[in-house]
Amino acid sequence: MNMNQEIKELKENELISNVSRLFKEGYRLVQISCSKSDKLQLDYSFDKEYFLLNLRLFLSLENPEVQSITDIYWSAFTYENELHDLFGIHVREINVDFKGNFYRIQEDAPFLNSDSIQHGGKE
Amino acid sequence: MFKLPVVKMLFVVLKSLFTGSACKMYPVCKQEVIKESRGFLNIEPSLCILCSLCSKKCPADALVVNREDRTWEVDRMKCITCGACVEACPKKCLILLPERAGSSIRKQKTDQFNIPIEKP
Amino acid sequence: MSFLKKSPWIIHYDGSSCNGCDIEVLACLTPMYDVERFGIINIGNPKHADVLIITGAVNSQNASVIKTIYHQMGDPKVVLAVGICAASGNFFRDCYNIKGGVDTVIPVDIYVPGCAARPEAIIDGVVAVLKLLEEKTKK
Amino acid sequence: MASRTIIPFGPQHPVLPEPIHLDLVIEDEKVIEAVPSFGFVHRGLELLVGKKDFHQMVYIAERICGICSMIHGMGICYGIEHIMKIDVPERAKYLRVIWSEMSRIHSHLLWLGLAADAAGYESLFMHCWRIREKLLEIIEATTGGRVIFGVCKVGGTRRDIANSDIHGILITLKDIEKDYQNISKVFRDDYTINHRFSNVGFLSKKDAFELGAVGPTLRASGVSVDMRKTGYSAYRHLEFEALTENSEDCYGRCMVRVREIFQSFNLIYQAAEKLPNGPVDIKVTGNPEGEYFTRLEQPRGEVVYYIKGNGTQNLERFRARTPTFANIGPLVRMLSGCDLADVPVIVLSIDPCISCAER
Amino acid sequence: MKALLGIFGFVIFAPLAGGILCGLDRIVTARMQGRYGPPVLQSFYDVLKLFQKQNLVVNRFHGYFLFCFLIFLIISGSILYAGDDFLMVVFALTVADMFLVMAAYSTNSPYSFIGAQRELLQMLAVEPMLLITGIGFYLAAGSFDIGHIVSVGKPLIFKMPGIFFGLVYVLTIKIRKSPFDLSTSHHAHQEIVKGLTTEFAGPTLALVEIAHWYETILMLSFVFLFFASQPVVGILLAILIYFIEIIIDNTNARVKWQFTLKSSWIVTLLFGGINLFILYILK
Amino acid sequence: MNLIMFLILFPLIPAIIIRLIPSERVRTSTVLISVAIIAVASIFLAFSSLQSGCQYFKLPFKNAGTLITVAEIVLAVTFLFFCRRLPFRKMWIPVIIFIQYIPVQYFELSGKVPVPVNYLILDNLSIIMALLIGIIGGLITVYTVGYMPRYHKEHPEYKDRTSAFISTIFLFFFAMFGIVFSNSLSWIYFFWEVTTLCSFIMIGYSRTDEAVDNSFRALWMLLLGGMGFSVTIVYCSLNKSIGTIELSQITAMTNPMVMFPVVLLCFAGMNKAAQFPFSQWLLGAMVAPTPSSALLHSSTMVKAGVYLCIRCAPVLHNTSSGTTIALIGGITFVVASAIAASLSHGKKVLAYSTIANLGLIILCAGVGSSLAIWAALMLIIFHAVAKALMFLCVGTVDQQTGSLDIEKMRGLISTMPQLTLMILIGIAGMFLAPFGMLISKWAVLEALAEKNPFLILTVVFGGALMMFFWGKWMGTLVAVTGKHMNKEKYTGIYEWAALYSLTILTIGTCVLFPLTAVYFIHPYIMTIYPGFIGDPLFHHDNIIMVLIMLGFAIFLPLGFLVHWEKLHYSVPDLGGANVHDPERFMGSMGESREWHLGNYYLNDIFNEQKLLLPANIVTLLIISIMIIAVII
């Protein structure tokens, strides 16, 4: 059943070209997510006829920065603002930029800064 | 039958006007209990061996098992009646009853059970 | 004679609840439970309301909202915290964005346990609140 | 000559069961600009993976939202099972379908009620919820919870429905369906419902697709995408079609949901008929290691879970991209140019579930 | 003397009758929705409770406007029950409404403001039909005087069915029932919280409620005038009309202001206008 | 008789003095003294001849006819003089002047025009008009004295020609008194054209391009109306069965032939009263300084138009032409109200509401029954007073805040309480029940009740619309924003004097309306409808009711002065998104944002652009059909 999803690793500068190609091929933006290990792993998921294609991108933990894809997928701003708020990733040129007020969390980038991933939240 | 669109709702509305309310009339009438319902965590203290498995499994940290004092306590204001403890308990001494805990004016509502030493 | 007891109007605010308690509060208004029997109307406007029903925990953003609503309500007023989240924050109290139960921002009069709190439990809570309301009017 | 009115809408607002905020700029009740804001329900529960083990995470996932909790629980279980290569017993798969569909019916009925209320149709709201309440009774009798089902666990389901009970349940369901039939006609034909829903919140097929709308919002714009078609759980054995509407407006979204309720009833009947015998769970040992994107169909549309395990009790990452989150972009698009009176209707037309969206 | 008695009766009994009617309305509505509903006296409890509440204000002016609103509503009803000029009743009603709108405006709060705008729109929608009703009475009964209208032998409904229909149509607006409860009421909370009344709290809100009772009775009295020659039938029919309004309330979603305005004007023009024309020709 | 001549001629003296002596002190004192004289004279005139019915006067000297002819020629030349700099494509304006003057002059010089016996008329109608001109006009002039210096301080780019302005006002008094007291058509014609001239001068006062454009628009439109007179005069001279140019005789004739001149006169009247399709000049006139808008374009000059129509009313009664004219009035009433509902520019709203109200008066005149005339007269009085008040208030607000936008007047009650109260009284006078206009509307409805259902529809719908836009405006004013900055202190003594007097007048006319009715209006109606015995509808009870309501309306608001105990101040409900400033809320992007409220203008439904053209076309058609029908 792994047939219907695929992960494709990319360099950061290939992102835009790949995404716009997918847009032209009629892929639908499913989600953008991020997870932290020793790097930040960005996943751009696209769907076409129940086939899930993931573009994977690795960013360093210091000053992570990525180009926005909102020029291509207009509604990606929600995901990108979320990336900014939770992971502190600076997304360049978002069309609707909440400037860190998407979730209005008190602490900055909780997912990036806290060690809670391993040891649980505040106690 | 009727092509007039408004008639549909009229039918529904008038029907319920004349058939009386669907209200369960709680608390005037007693609550009907569905026995499968997860409502209230209860312990059979005599069975418990104070192994604390339940409190480890509890996602809501509602249970405190104290071996020294031989107490087992649950905070009703933390318990989400999920039943994880029930499954975890090796002695099957926990059970979820369909009743429910009442409201309170305090933030904590702990029920403490003393676990007897003697095992029958 | 206090008439508050006979016509408590509620306002419901959803803190950061999961909707579970939320829809149960709504369910109280609907045919099966129909709290309008006690004269309760979900008025939705803090200025008119006597009872503030809060479901869910308090997070950094809605704390000010809850406070605002509370202060916009005219005396006498009571606060009913529905659900485990509203009482203690549930397991979300460990999350980075949750401050804890409702009592961290405003005084709560009655807590209703349950996840999700059953409509019956909420009705019980409301009935308890009515008693409180009467006491408060006397004061 | 008209002059602008700038007002806040929410977070506390009687029509919103959940807090969401919009800055509305209106002119003669025409919305010129609507900027949504979020974060009133944000808890950050994804980070709880560090604290709770993956069995407990199922409970937490269920409490992402009390409306679609069943499928949330199922989603995380499904992902973990997939990573751990656990084969869930067939009966459990069918039971999951039955409960998912019940959850869908209850969610849709709830939505229909709220939508009616948003259009100022109080009695319809009441009747929807009256019917929903009957269904909740079945749910409670089978799962033990009214809104939080709590039946899914990694490796199967926690409860079973006795074969002897199934007949009774089906009879009640048929009753409910009949009752619901009347209500569905109202949604279909009522003049004022039409007035409020038709040509409101227009979202063209192209827009819906490009903006990444999901679920009924997408299907109402004529795009047939339904994750159940991927055949997870027992869906591959059941017959159904992804329902679409072509009106591309709130009425279409309403109609998709109205029809989906019937479809769900039908799926439950089918599943109950085919329900195999056997155990409902298998024992799970070990910890998940690996990653997987789970995609299921929630009442509100496609939900995506990204689950990554690292061989410990705790998952490394659990992420849920919920349908409401995906529908926010389209919502913003829909809101421009509508009437003030349409704002609640449009906001509700994506069936927003903020607690899902913000987790 | 008779006039004084009428006024007196109206001032005293209208709120009682109106309150009970509202209570019954709530019960019937609840039953129609499958609920059980509150006690009959619930509206009185509500109002009494409101008087016990704190008087929350944004600024201190709206109380006076609301007081004027109530007074003018009572004046309007008094003119009616004193048997005076029908047009005057309508005008006084307009003034009363205007004060309500002013009250909402004076609070300077977004939701009440929009409520006020919508109330104005509703007045815009209603006013022509009310005046046409008056003129219809004049053509049918030969006088604007209510005393005279009441004493006409045959029920006027036969002469002015169109106007009657139009009046019932706008009545829905006036007694604030769905589908036209745009500006306030228990139902219009969807967009604008409590609309007009958002910022009124406690005693001032109680005034609005009481005024609403008066208004309901006043409106039903308009209906009654069509059957004035048979008082018993008239009262029954007025109540029946109220019941129909409840049904309408429960079988319709709330429409938008555009529809409200356009439809009520069209109804006014068609039914009211044509009826007037026929009355004029027959005369 | 002498008093009448005095009223007509006296204003010329201050006009000349002010024109010649540019000193401000002299100007001010001249204005004050002459205004007082005019007002006293008109009041005296009113009291001396109120009960004496209709009086006619011959002229004490012989050559009055030639005098007027000479004056007319001078006037025509003046017009031409003003047109000298017009671009070529506007050269048709002077052509209009030629077309209308040459035949008349030819007829007059050749003596073909019948010589009137009674040049002057004095009845209650002229008295009412004279009072309005004398008192309200006077007050406006006083206001002008205070207003103009400030106006120029604010607009340094305009050349200060205050003297010319004020002397034009006095010239205008001369013309207005002339109109209302003359009985000879050629006299009225002359004065009529003088008002046109005054209007032209005042509109173009600021000499901006827009002002000049508008002034020429006003000129040609009004001249077009004047054409009605010239044709009438020519027709009356030619048609032997009429054979007179005395207005009183023409309107008393039963001869069907008389219909044509009467319709033409009404045409002129409607033109001056800015009925559709001639409404544009009045709107253009709003560029002028506010006092002139008040004076010329709302309280007095346009009243000349309706005055003429009312004079003709007896002839129009129960004729199809009358109904047509009423129809035009009705359409104007509805459409102008609808347009006013869609505008937020204060002066424009006032302008359209003026047009609408004039439409109502024309409607009454067209119906022409006794009750209708009763209503029309009441409307004239109430409207003149309240509208003048409104204009002056709005002008003051404009000076204080620099904006005429109604939206910007939000919360004015906090910053300028007195002025706002005056505006409120003015507005209430315009449409609220116990106040003036509503009494008239009531009368209109009762007058129309048996006449014509269609006309009734226009009245009820127009009335509702009117309520809508006034309501909005009132509401905007009373919104209490809590910004307590008193801006009123910049208002000068002359302005306050005028404003207060007008306020008192507004309330006074309302309270005393039964007296007005009995002493002013009933006698007049009795002269044209001898059977009239006072209005049966306004019986005892109704009047008492009205007065009770008035009492409430006036005294209840006084409750504001009392502080209510036990109030708990709170902030507005902003859906929980409040920040500490009640005027702001927490916006979506996480910044505090100011909320803002704007009225509804229903632009989808009512829209100046959308409504104006069809209304103009329809009314133009109706007018042409009416005139053609009359000719045939």
Ligand code: NFV
């Ligand atoms: N359906 C659903 Fe959810 C999920 N996932 C969604 O937005 O309801 Ni609360």
Ligand code: SF4
């Ligand atoms: S039922 Fe769940 S929450 Fe309650 S004590 Fe047991 S494990 Fe904890």
Ligand code: SF4
């Ligand atoms: S798991 Fe069972 S036996 Fe162990 S402590 Fe808990 S209740 Fe006692």
Ligand code: SF4
């Ligand atoms: S208590 Fe449970 S059901 Fe209620 S809001 Fe919290 S998590 Fe949801």
